[in-house]
Amino acid sequence: MTAAARHSQAMHFHARAGEKVRDEGLQKALQKAKPLFVGKRAKGMAALADDGLAFEMLRTACVDIRNRVLEDLDVWLEIFEARATASGAEVLWARDGDEICELVIDVARRHGVSKATKSKSMLSEEAHLNEALAAAGIRPVETDLGEYIIQLAGETPSHIIAPAVHKTIAEVEALFAREHGRPAETRTSADIPAMAREARQVLREHFLSAEMGISGANFLIAETGSAALVTNEGNGRMVTTLPKVHVVITGIEKIVPTLEDFATLMRLLPRSATGQTISNYVSLLTGTKQPGDTDGPEKTVFILVDNGRANLLGSVYQEMLRCIRCGACMNHCPVYLSLGGHAYGWVYPGPMGSVLTPLFTGVENALNLPHASTGCQQCAAVCPVGIPLPGLMQRLREAQVERRLRPRGASLALKAWAWLAGKPALYRWVMRRTARYLNWLGDANGRIPWLGQAPGWSEGRDLGAPVGKTFHELYAARKRV
């Protein structure tokens, strides 16, 4: 079993989903976030028209860029490695999460690091890096406000760009009061700036004292050997420029060929994520501190991670590697917006997580996720790199059937039903009987309050009882008249 599979709780999706639906605090937080997620993106995309641009046109361009990279990923990675090395950085390769941890700890030891500040990195979540660092005597400090909250709470992010979206203000206040050693107050959304200032004060000390900064990268730019970082809080700049060592951890698929390609992708990334025309900070980090530079790390290390990605190249799932981690799919997913991210059980939630989790941790270790979709296709509609997420979930469902991983009872029922649907005369007879039966189940108002064959349905919904005759019966009767 791989390290990723070991940490995954995706097999408990069903039970967790039930808990999350009943979690009032979580539901409140999600209901608050939903109109912001959806509304901001819609506004951001509509504003493209001001520049004479349109979403569909840009999406096609972004799809092309990402496809071009994936077709020759090895070549682009070699170019990146050569350029990054030439600019003074070191490029290391990690096969999986465990190797990420080993490499980071090794770099830390070589440079006498006792504290590392971190800007947001989902790869470090894949690797459970914070636990590994702590075990090695190195203190990791998350500096993205959401990640900081999550770290204080001892939780994992529930969203890839809004990691603490599942938390209410009251919960964050209780956490801050406890961790910052002060009495708790009554807080409203008007107090958010004050709370952010409070966190900033604590973090400032860490920024100045950490010997190592760890960040992710939204993109790696092959032609310049740079990491591109797209952030809003400014913590990314602190993490990547103040400490003497900067470690960038990112997936091998994050390469884009040129700065111009990066600029094109940036038209859609912030708009898809937060509706912003551009994020507050866009950093291009190249090499190490040079003579005459006033800041920057003395040592820059890129850790480029596979952790299941290379396996997708050339497979029917390759399109998933186009993902630029904007979060739009989950922000528009009715299932995600009902559960939040923790129900999904591993690092990535929502539709992209329902595809990535089985692919990275094993199809057999995430059986529910590809089915955790209403098939509404909104994720595909908003994806800035045109990933056919519903189609990929469909493929994963097929893979489960091919590998006989579906529950036996359900498979037999489906087979029996399909057999029946292939025998029209018998099918008609069964439908007539079923129509009578369901009609008989109806109460005085013509409703079925409890259907034993589908208790799940009946727990939350009535079912309108049918009139007792099928369409084909009514049609035959009409023809006779």
Next chain:
Amino acid sequence: MRVALYVTCLVDLMRPAVGMASLRLLEAAGCDVVVPPGQTCCGQPAWSAGNRSLAGDLAKKAIAELEAYEYVVIPSGSCADQLRNVYPQLLADDPAWAQRAQRLAGRVFELSSFLVDVLKVCVPLADFNGSVSYHDSCKGLRGLGIKGQPRELLLKVRGLTLREMADCEECCGFGGAFSVKFAEVSTQIVERKCVAIAGVGADAVVGGDLGCLLNIEGRLRRRGDETTQVLHIAEVLAGNAE
């Protein structure tokens, strides 16, 4: 114009009035309507479950019994999407069947889209005294691009006023087997839809897919809404009398 009416398994069993209303609308528009007698189910449940071979068998059955007609009309965006968009990819590995699926796909229409885009004339057969709000079902909207057609038709109904609910394009949480497999999540989603429906306060919610309508109606009644009607667009356009 010889038109095959494919009523769908759900309409056949749960609300045959939708099939009868579709029939009357098509006949009134001058179509020579045939109900192919062998029709059962398009196979979408098998497809959604990931069972390609069962779904393929049912797709071939449907293609064989429908391909002789000039048009196939279905009072469901979801099933129409299955025939139009899924069949060709489902049978892509079998050249002969793929070709037959392709040839059929272009002639399959969801009811409101057929009335507006193909027939281009539709006179409602009934009045509706009150306000309605249209719920855009997912496969119709995102699979087939159906958005204006049902509204255009509803606005022709005498006495009817159209009022848009908030987030009318958002899924109702039905999703076929999803509604049973992940019932609690499904209920949570349809609860949000019901809040939007309560917010608009229309006399009726109207849609083009019976699955969604059963889901919405079931939740509305469970949360104590006894008055909001939940109707298929065919029922509104044709009236419920037969």
